[in-house]
Structure formats: C-alpha cells, structure tokens
Amino acid sequence: MTKAICNLLILFIITVALFGCSEKEDEKTNSKNNVNGTIEKGPFLTGSKVTLYELDENLNQTGKNFRTETINDKGDFSFSEIELSGRYIELEISGYFYNEIIGRHSNSQINLNAITDLSGEGNVNVNILTHLEFKRVKKLMKEGSSFLNAKRLAEKELLQIFHITTEFKNPEKISLTDGDENAAMLLAISSILLYNKSEGEFSEFISKLSNEFAEEGTITSKLLLEEIYYGETGVNALSVMDNIKKYYRTQETEVVVNNIRKYIDGNGDGVLDENDETIGEGTEPIPPLEQDNEKLFKEYLKGTYVNASNYFQLITILDAVRCKQVTVSGVQINPYNTLIESAWTRAYSIMKNIHTVLEHDCSGFSFDVKPYVTSLRLYRGLIYLDMVQHWGGVPLVTSRFDGNDFNIPRASKKEVLAFIVSEITDVLSDLPEANSDDDLIFSKDLARAVLANAMLEEEIADYQGAATLLKAIIDNDKYTLLGTNNLIYKEKNMEELFSLELIAPTLFPLFEEVIKHDGSLHPIYRFTGVMLNYAQSLYRLGAYDEMKTVISQIRASLDKEKLEFLPESDACTEVANLWQEIINKDYGYFALLKQLELAVPILGIEGYETLYPIPARELDLNSNMIQNPHY
Structure with missing residues (x-):
C-alpha cells in the first residue's frame, strides 16, 4: 500500500469517526x-x-x-x-x-x-x-x-x-x-x-x-x-x-x-x-403553669416579663424614630413596619400569658400567690396604657380567648383607660409599699405612677387625682434624682421605680444602636419622670409657683441654676426639654409630648402621626379592625 493510499485511508477513518460523533452529539443536544x-x-x-x-x-x-x-x-x-x-x-x-x-x-x-x-x-x-x-x-x-x-x-x-x-x-x-x-x-x-x-x-x-x-x-x-x-x-x-x-x-x-x-x-x-x-409565637419559651410549684410559677412569670422587655425595646426604637431622636435608615412608620407588627403581637402574647395565670385555680397553692397576681394585674394595666398611648383604641382582651378568634373590635381609648384606672385602683392596696427584693412583685409606687400617667391622658383627664398620686410618691422620701447619672442603667438604685433587665444578647440589635448606654437595665418608670409628670399635673391645675419649685429641683440634679421666672407659655416646653435631656430615649417622651400637646409643633409631624398605624397583618386577620386615619 502506497503512502498516499495510507494517508487517504486514515483521513477516511477520521472523517467517519467525526461524522459519527457529530451525529451522536446532535442526537444528544437536540x-x-x-x-x-x-x-x-x-x-x-x-x-x-x-x-x-x-x-x-x-x-x-x-x-x-x-x-x-x-x-x-x-x-x-x-x-x-x-x-x-x-x-x-x-x-x-x-x-x-x-x-x-x-x-x-x-x-x-x-x-x-x-x-x-x-x-x-x-x-x-x-x-x-x-x-x-x-x-x-x-x-x-x-x-x-x-x-x-x-x-x-x-x-x-x-x-x-x-x-x-x-x-x-x-x-x-x-x-x-x-x-x-x-x-x-x-x-x-x-x-x-x-x-x-x-x-x-x-x-x-x-x-x-x-x-x-x-x-x-x-x-x-x-x-x-x-x-x-x-x-x-x-x-x-x-x-x-x-x-x-x-x-x-x-x-x-x-x-x-x-x-x-x-x-x-x-x-x-x-x-x-x-x-x-x-417557641410557639416568636417569644421566649414559657414553662407550663403547674399547681403548687412556686419555682415553676415564678419561671412562668419571668418568661412573661422577658417578653415584655422585648415589647418595650420595640416601642423604644419606634419612639426614638418618631421623635427624631435617631435616624435609622429604612425604618418608616407605616402599617407594614416590622417593629410595629412585632410590638403589637408581643403585647397580646403577654396578655395571653397573664390571663393564663389570672384564670388558673391557685386556691390550693401552699405559697402566697396574691402578690404575684396583683402585680400581674398592674402589669396588664401598664401594657394597655402604653398601647393606647401609641395606637389609640385597641381590642380590650381581659381573659383568654380562642386563638382562632381574631375578630375582636377596638375599644375606644377612653374605655381602655377607664379599665386601667379601675384595675390599678383595685389592686393598689394589695401591693407592698416599697420595691420588693423579688423583681416579680411590684410596689404601690409603681402602681401610683402608672395610674397617674393614665389620668394625665385627655380622654379621662383627672389632674387632681394624678397630682395626689404623684405627690404621695415624692413625699415618702425613698427616691433620689440622679439626673443623667449612668447608674440608672447599671444597678438597682434610688431613682428607679421599674426597670426591665436586658438579656444578653438583646432580642433586637437595633435597640442597642438606638439606646447606646452601658448597662443591663432599661428604665421604664423612674423618679425623674414622676417629678416631671407632677409638674405637668400642677400646670394643668394652675399651680405655677409649685410647678416652678418642682422644675427647679429637677434642674438642680443637672447642676443648673434655679428658675427665678417661668412664663406660663414656656412651662410645658420646659417640662418637655428636661424629659428630653434626662430621660431622653429611654421611655415615655412621645407620650409626654402628646399629653402636653407639643408633639406636632416640636416634632414637626402631622396630627394623625401622633398615633401609630394598626399593623397590616392585624387588619388582614381581623375583619372588625379599623385602621387609624390617613394610614
């Protein structure tokens, strides 16, 4: 066989092989x-x-x-x-x-x-x-x-x-x-x-x-x-x-x-x-409530209070944004805001846990449950007060209900406030006079402060009643004005009426960014707030000289000069400014501004923005729910 023929034969074999492969590839790719x-x-x-x-x-x-x-x-x-x-x-x-x-x-x-x-x-x-x-x-x-x-x-x-x-x-x-x-x-x-x-x-x-x-x-x-x-x-x-x-x-x-x-x-x-x-509802796991087991009973209450700490963290973030005390990119006050929906959900989860205790038969317990039960009723009033201050009228749930029944209409703000006043007034005498070593048992002074705060709301305004309650706290000489001293965040102190312990890590990292203080306590009710609420009630009663004295005492905690003259037109603004300077973002500034009728001019917001929107999910679930205006 000549070399030329061999080359042609090799070329033929290669061509056939390539054609065959090409044909197979076409079959594969088509x-x-x-x-x-x-x-x-x-x-x-x-x-x-x-x-x-x-x-x-x-x-x-x-x-x-x-x-x-x-x-x-x-x-x-x-x-x-x-x-x-x-x-x-x-x-x-x-x-x-x-x-x-x-x-x-x-x-x-x-x-x-x-x-x-x-x-x-x-x-x-x-x-x-x-x-x-x-x-x-x-x-x-x-x-x-x-x-x-x-x-x-x-x-x-x-x-x-x-x-x-x-x-x-x-x-x-x-x-x-x-x-x-x-x-x-x-x-x-x-x-x-x-x-x-x-x-x-x-x-x-x-x-x-x-x-x-x-x-x-x-x-x-x-x-x-x-x-x-x-x-x-x-x-x-x-x-x-x-x-x-x-x-x-x-x-x-x-x-x-x-x-x-x-x-x-x-x-x-x-x-x-x-x-x-x-975990059932995105909250801390809470143990079952068993009969005659004080340790487990207290664990149940602690779980409820941890959930409440999360609730107040959310409210603190929202208020700081609404009051323009911080700027948080992407956080807008609207019906789809995750913070608002989470706060709302947690509030009613807390109510559910409270009602579980209140409706439990404790008659056979070998330990005294009364201090815990009365404290829970006060706590329920405290949460409801916060809710009406932020949303206006809300569904007033006072007992456990079928979890599938979402169609509970809103009670008016006045109705909820009336319930709060009645509830706290009823338990006031059963609470201990001073703070207990047991964080699960609250004092008369906290009850007085919450009750007075409710009475400062316009819908049920009782300024004399508020002044009397707040004066009772002031007169017992148990508290000290600490001004901006960071001790309020670090340990139990003579300024505190009610603080929530921050569990590390906190549930909401954004809270740490907003608050920015070094400590494990989140003060909710403190003596400075009592004094400023008292000044507010005196203003409403026309007792300007007494109000000026109270404000001077608060200013002294900041090493500021005594007020010699306080025009009536500036009195409310002075209360707001002191709250902003001392209590700042901790809790209560937004509610105070609304009580003083200063939220719109100081914050530069529209009237409807003094309330938060009802969460969109709540509107989807509850056919009887009505949205706040303009949201």
Whole structure:
C-alpha cells in the first residue's frame, strides 16, 4: 500500500469517526425533554405563568424559550416534549400564591426563579431557596466553578444565613408536601422572609437579598439582617404549620408538616437548638403553669416579663424614630413596619400569658400567690396604657380567648383607660409599699405612677387625682434624682421605680444602636419622670409657683441654676426639654409630648402621626379592625 493510499485511508477513518460523533452529539443536544415540577412560596395558584429558558454551558440564555401555566392551586406545571440542545435551564415564574403567614391568597403577584441541570431527571421545583441561590450560582460559574460545585457552595452559604448547618437536598428537589425535614426547612425559611410583609415589600426584600447574596455568599447589610431577625423572632410557627395543613386539605391533599420551629431562631441567639423547638409565637419559651410549684410559677412569670422587655425595646426604637431622636435608615412608620407588627403581637402574647395565670385555680397553692397576681394585674394595666398611648383604641382582651378568634373590635381609648384606672385602683392596696427584693412583685409606687400617667391622658383627664398620686410618691422620701447619672442603667438604685433587665444578647440589635448606654437595665418608670409628670399635673391645675419649685429641683440634679421666672407659655416646653435631656430615649417622651400637646409643633409631624398605624397583618386577620386615619 502506497503512502498516499495510507494517508487517504486514515483521513477516511477520521472523517467517519467525526461524522459519527457529530451525529451522536446532535442526537444528544437536540433531545426531547419533559420538564415538570411544583412552584411554592406557599403554593402558586392556577394560571401562574411559567417560562423556561434554555441556557448554554456558561448559563447564558440561547434565545430559545417555552411557556406554560400552572394547572392547579398546588403549583404544579409541566412542559412536554420540548426540544433542548443543552442540559441547563432557567425557570421564571410569575403568579399569585397562598400566603402561609396570614392564611389567605396573596393580593398581588410575585416572581421566582430557578436554575438547574437536566442531565438527571426532569423534575424541577421552584421556591424561595431556588430564587435566592439563582444569581449566586451564576456568579460562581463565571468565576470558574463547575455547575455542581457552584450549586453546592451556594446552598451551603444560603442555609448558614439562617443558622442551618445540616445538609439538605438540592432546593429544586424539595417540596412543601414531602413531609420531611427538607420540607420543614423550606417552609421555615419561606415564612421567616414573608413575615409581616405585603407582596410588594416581599418582592423587594428577596430581590435585595438575592443581589447581596450573589456577591459574597453572605448578607452583611444591617437592614436586611434586621428583617431576617424580626422574621425569626416574630413569626408564629404553629400558625404557619396549621395554615399549610388546612390549605392542602382544601385541595383534597393531606400533608405532614414537621416541626418548622427547629429551623427558626425564635429566641434570637444566633443558634438553632432545643430551646427554639419549644417557641410557639416568636417569644421566649414559657414553662407550663403547674399547681403548687412556686419555682415553676415564678419561671412562668419571668418568661412573661422577658417578653415584655422585648415589647418595650420595640416601642423604644419606634419612639426614638418618631421623635427624631435617631435616624435609622429604612425604618418608616407605616402599617407594614416590622417593629410595629412585632410590638403589637408581643403585647397580646403577654396578655395571653397573664390571663393564663389570672384564670388558673391557685386556691390550693401552699405559697402566697396574691402578690404575684396583683402585680400581674398592674402589669396588664401598664401594657394597655402604653398601647393606647401609641395606637389609640385597641381590642380590650381581659381573659383568654380562642386563638382562632381574631375578630375582636377596638375599644375606644377612653374605655381602655377607664379599665386601667379601675384595675390599678383595685389592686393598689394589695401591693407592698416599697420595691420588693423579688423583681416579680411590684410596689404601690409603681402602681401610683402608672395610674397617674393614665389620668394625665385627655380622654379621662383627672389632674387632681394624678397630682395626689404623684405627690404621695415624692413625699415618702425613698427616691433620689440622679439626673443623667449612668447608674440608672447599671444597678438597682434610688431613682428607679421599674426597670426591665436586658438579656444578653438583646432580642433586637437595633435597640442597642438606638439606646447606646452601658448597662443591663432599661428604665421604664423612674423618679425623674414622676417629678416631671407632677409638674405637668400642677400646670394643668394652675399651680405655677409649685410647678416652678418642682422644675427647679429637677434642674438642680443637672447642676443648673434655679428658675427665678417661668412664663406660663414656656412651662410645658420646659417640662418637655428636661424629659428630653434626662430621660431622653429611654421611655415615655412621645407620650409626654402628646399629653402636653407639643408633639406636632416640636416634632414637626402631622396630627394623625401622633398615633401609630394598626399593623397590616392585624387588619388582614381581623375583619372588625379599623385602621387609624390617613394610614
């Protein structure tokens, strides 16, 4: 065989081989595919739009796409016999969904995405996890990672944001109906991110999360982390689980929902552990109330007071923002504000715990429960007073009620204030005269201060009654004005009537940023406030000389000169200025300004802004709830 013939033979063999390979590759890259799956936020509803984009090896769209719709209210969709030349696809979804937080269909549509490799099976689910990893996977691929490694890393990084270290399936293989730990984890994260948001706010939020997560595989934005934090500590896991089961029953499907609480950092300590598994409503775990067990009885009360500390932290942040004492980027006073919704929810969670004790049969207890019970009744009045000062009329719940009965109308502010006055007046004589060594038992002086504060509200104005109560506190010589001394934050002292202990770490990191003091106590009622409220009541009674004397005493605690002359027109402003200078952001400034009719001129706000809006979620749940004007 000549050399030329040999060369021709080799060329022929190579050509045949290449043709054969090319033919096989064409068969592979132009294969027919069936792609099906489920879209879930909650489940997407019938008619949701599903677009499938073909991607090349670099995850760029090739220009080929296919469209379909979901076929039922469980979010199921299917593409049959579509021709794809590659193995990577992108799914884009738009539609209405079942909102597992409020237990209703969404009012508007949202968009979700997913990216996957079809070289295996053609089942692709779309959910919040596929959406959040979507851009991160693309970025890692551009940086040189393989698709498999990019997916694995993105999924690990994503779960770490929610303190989850356990390995799970690929997100596109997880469904809420699986009845396993993967499904529980997906539902937990979905509910955390949706908590207390409209669909528009939710879409904006997950878009920002996705963009930031794509860059470094983590979230560093304080505002985004705060939103996640509020979702973790505020979402009612039991309600979410129940809503999902009820919804699927309407679709003639029974689903198992594992405990999602183990994937929700409900106590906000940055670790998922057994403590989180016992949290029902985003509050500190509270032990059961057992008969004749004083230790457990006190533990129950301590749990209630920890929840109250969280409530007052939220109110403190909101008041500091409304009073323009701080500027917190992204925190706006509107019905969708997470702080407002969390405060409202916690207030009624506290009431529920209080009523559990008040309605418990304690007649057979071997220890004296009366000091605890009377203190709880005072505490209930204190919380309700704060609520009406911030929201106006609120639902007046004075006993335990069916947790599914959300349709309790608002009582007027006057009705709630009348209840507070009656309640505290009734328990006043049963409280100890002075502060007890037991932090769970309150004093007559705290009761007097709260009762006087209620009487300074315009709706039931009793300025003489307020002055008498406050004078009784002042005359017993148990307290000292500390001015701006930081001792008020660090230990029990002669200025304090009632402080809440800050548990480290505090539930709300933003609180530390707003308050900025070095100490473990958060003063709520203090002697300076009593003195300033007394000056306020004297002003209302026309006793200007006495008022001037009181103000001079307060000024002396700041080493300021005695007031020789105080024009009547400046009297209220002087009270407000001293409160701002001494008590500042701690508690009560906003309520004081409203009592003095100075909130609008001093803060430069509109009249309707002297009340906070009713949370949007409460309006969704309660058909009898009415929003405050102009919100």
